[in-house]
Amino acid sequence: MSAPPLLEIRNLTVEFATRRGTVQAVKSIDISVAKGETVAIVGESGSGKSVTSYAVVRILDRAGSVANGSISFSGIDLVTASESQMRDLRGREISMIFQNPRAALNPIRKVGRQIEDVLLQHVQATRATAKEKAIEALAQVKIANPQERYDAYPFELSGGMCQRVVIALAIACQPQLLIADEPTTGLDVTTQKAVMDLIVELTRARGMSTILITHDLGLAAAYCDKVVVMEKGKVVETAAAGQIFTAPQHAYTRRLMQATPRIGMTLADLLPAVPSAGAPEMKSPAAAKADVSSTPLLSIEGLVKEYARPQASKLWSKLTGSSEAAKPAFRAVDGISFTVARGETLGLVGESGCGKSTTSMMVTRLIDPTGGSIMFDGVDIGAIPAKAFAASPMRRRIQMVFQDPTDSLNPRFTAERAIADPIMRMGGGLGRDALRARCEELARLVGLPVDLIDRFPHQLSGGQKARVGIARAIALDPDLVILDEPTAALDVSVQAVVLNLLEELKHRLGMSYLFVSHDLNVVRLLCDRVIVMRTGRIVEEGTAEEVLGSPKADYTKELLTAIPHPPGVAA
C-alpha cells in the first residue's frame, strides 16, 4: 500500500443548482482506488454514488459542479484540469460503462463505427486500421462473429450483447480505470453473471482498476476487493469486502445487509427489529395455510399464445409474384398448465423472453390466448374475448400490480384519484364522501399516510408510489392479484417493507397472488410454490423449498448459481 493510489478523491463535495437553491448531492467524501484494485460503491438511490463517478469523469450536467475537494488521478488534478486535457483522459485513461446498455449506444450508428470513433479520437488507430481494431475489440469482449457484428445496430442486439459492446467501447483504448455504473441492472441473472465475469476477467488481465457502482450488496461482495457504502451523499463505511459483510460497523450498512433477501431467512427478517406488539403476526410462507384441498381459484390448462411473424403483405407478394413460404408463428407461451389455490402465492420465474409476462397478461385477460383454457373460480374466462372482459363481473376479482410504480400511475392523477379509479369504474356508485372514505381506508391499509393521498405521483417517493399501486389493486377486494415484479424498481430497504406489506395484506384480505419475478431470492421469501419457465414452457414446478432448495432441472440450477451471494452473514 506504499504506492500512491491511482485515484484519490479527497473531501469532495458536489452541488446541484436547483430551483430551491443549491443541493449537496455529495458531501465531503474520501475514496481511494489503488492500481489493480476493484472498489464497489454501494448505496441506495439518491446516495450520490453515480454523481461521484460523473464528477470523476467531469460529465456532470450543467446544474452540477464540484464545490470543494480534489480528485487526483495518477498525479493529475481532475477538478482543475482543462477541458481538452479531460477529453484526452476520458476513454483513454478513465472509461465508463453505464446502466441500460441499449440506450447508452447511438441507436443509428453501427456498433463497429462507434468503437472506431473512440479509437480514432484517441489516436489508437488510423483510418486504415480502425476497422480491424474495432473488430478485435469486439472479439475481446467475446462477441461471436465480430466481423458480422461490426455492422450491427444496437437495436439488433440483445441487452447483454449491447453491454458487451459498451465494454468493448470502454476498454478499446486500454484505460487504467474503469467505472461501471450499475452495469448489470435490468439484465437477467445469467447475463449479469456473464457480463460481470467478463469485466473482472478483462480488468484483471490488464491490471486495470475498477469502480463498480451498484445497489446490489451481493454483487459488490462477489466481485470487489473493497466496498464503500454511501448514504445520502456521505461515505458511511469503507472496508474490505470480506470484512464489511461479516462485521458491518455502521448502522446503515447493517440495515442494508438485513434488507437484502438471502437464503435461510424469512420476510420479517428483512425489516429492522420492531417491538412485536405492534407488528402484524408474520408467518413464513411455507407455514401460511394455503387452501389446497378445495378447487383451485385459478386453473390453467394447455395455455398457448402465438404471435405471427412479420411477413410481406399478401397483396404485395401476389403483385410481384414472389411466393414466400409462410413462416411458423412464434410461440411465446407454449402449452403451459398450472393452478393457483385460494390463499396461495405462486411464483412465476424466468428470464426475459420466457413468456412469464405474456402469461400474466393472458390471465388478466389483456390479450387473448391462442389456445387452452383459463378457469377462474369455475368459469372459463379464457373464452371471454379480451375486449369484452372489462365489462365482465369477473374483471374486478382479478387485479394487477405493475413493475414500475412511477410509470404505472397517471402523472395527472392524485394518489386518491388513482386509488379511486377501479372503484369508479367497477365498484358501483359510491358517493363522493364514501369514495373518499374508502380511499383513506385503503391508504391506511397499505401504510400510506392519509395526508399524502392528495399528492401527485411526482411528489411521492418510490415506496409511497408502490403503496398507491397496491392500494389501487386491492380497492375492489380482488381474489387474485397478479404482481408483475412489483419491487424490481425499488431500493432494497423499500423492497423489504413492500414485500412484508404484500404478505400481510394477503393474509388479511384472503387473496391469492401470482408473483411474476426474475429475482429468485424474493420469490423464495414470498411464494408457496414456484414455476420456472423457459422459452414458453414450464421446466420445473414445485414448492419454493423444493425448487429453489434442491432444483432438479439444469436450467433452475443455472439460474440459482448465477445469483451473487454475500459471503456468510449472520442474519
Place this chain on the structure above:
Amino acid sequence: MLAQIGKRFLTVIPSLIGVIIVTFLLTRVLPGDTASYFAGPAATPQAIAEIRTKLGLDKPLPVQFADYVAALVKGDLGQSLTTGQAVTKDIAARLPASAELTLAGLFLAMSIALPLGVMAAVRQGSWIDHLCRIIATAGVSLPVFFTGLLLVYVFYFILGWTPAPLGRLDVFYSEPARVTGFLLIDSLIAGEFETFRAAFAQLILPAVTLAIFSLAPITRMTRASMLAVLGADFVRTARASGLDSSTIIGTYAFRNAMLPVVTTLGMVFSFLLGANVLVEKVFAWPGIGSYAVEALIASDYAPIQGFVLTMAILYVLLNLMIDILYGVIDPRVRLEG
C-alpha cells in the same frame, strides 16, 4: 427498398380516389353558377342555358363525374374557362414557378434555421438561444404580405438593389429553353449566365419572404429535438469516451435529432407550396397558388380540381420522399414497412 416504395404507392391509390371524389363534389356544392358568370351580366337566360349545355353542366351529377373521370384517365384535366387553355398546360407552366420559389425559400430557411437551432440547443440559455427565439417569433408573427411589401419597399424602392417585383424574369430577358421549368437551372443548362443572374435577382426577395415565415417551425423543432437528444444516454457515453464536441454534436446528436426535423420540413414545404398565394400576389409571381384562387373566384371548376389533384399527388410524393429519407437516417425504420 424498391418493394417498400411500390407498397407505399399502392396505399396511396385509395386516398387519391378520395381526393378526386371530394374535390368534384366540393366544386359542385360551392355557391356560384359558372354558366351565368361566363355569360356575363347582360346575358339572356337562353344564352346561359346554351353555355350550360356546352359545358355539360346540365347533365346529372353522376354523368358529369363519369365524364370527368373518363377524361382524367386520358390525362385530360379539362379546359380552364378563364385562361382558355387546357388545365394541364396551365399547371405545367405555373407549377415550376411555385416550386422554384418554395424550394428556394425553404433552402434559405434551412440554411439559417438548422445551425441556429443546433446552436441554441447546445448553448441553451445563452444569447444565441434568445436570438433564436426572437427571430423565430418575429418571423412567424409578421404576415407574409407585410414582410414582402416591406422588403420590396426597402430593397427595391429605397435602395434599388433588386429589380421591380414583376414576376420571374425581367421583360428584357427571354426565357431559357425549357428543360425543368426552373429558370435558375434551365438558364445554367443553356449557359445563359446573364439570364441566371436576372432570374436570381427576381427570386431573392420572395424567397427571403417565405424563408422568414418558415424559420420559426424549423428552428424551434431543431432546437427541441436537439435538446432531447443531447440529454440522451448515448450522448453521455460519447462524452465519457472523450469524443470531441464536433463529433458528439454532428455525428451523434444531430443525425438522431434529424427525424422530427425532416417531418417538419416536409410539412412546411407542402404548406408553403399551396399557401404562398399572398407572396405570389405581392411579387406578381405566376405561381399555382394565385392560379387556383383566381379559378375559385370565377367558379371555374376544372382548374380547381386540377390544382387540388396536383397538390394531392405532390403531397403523396413528398411523404414518400420523407419516408425514404427516414430509412436513410434511421436503420430501425428500414425493418418495418
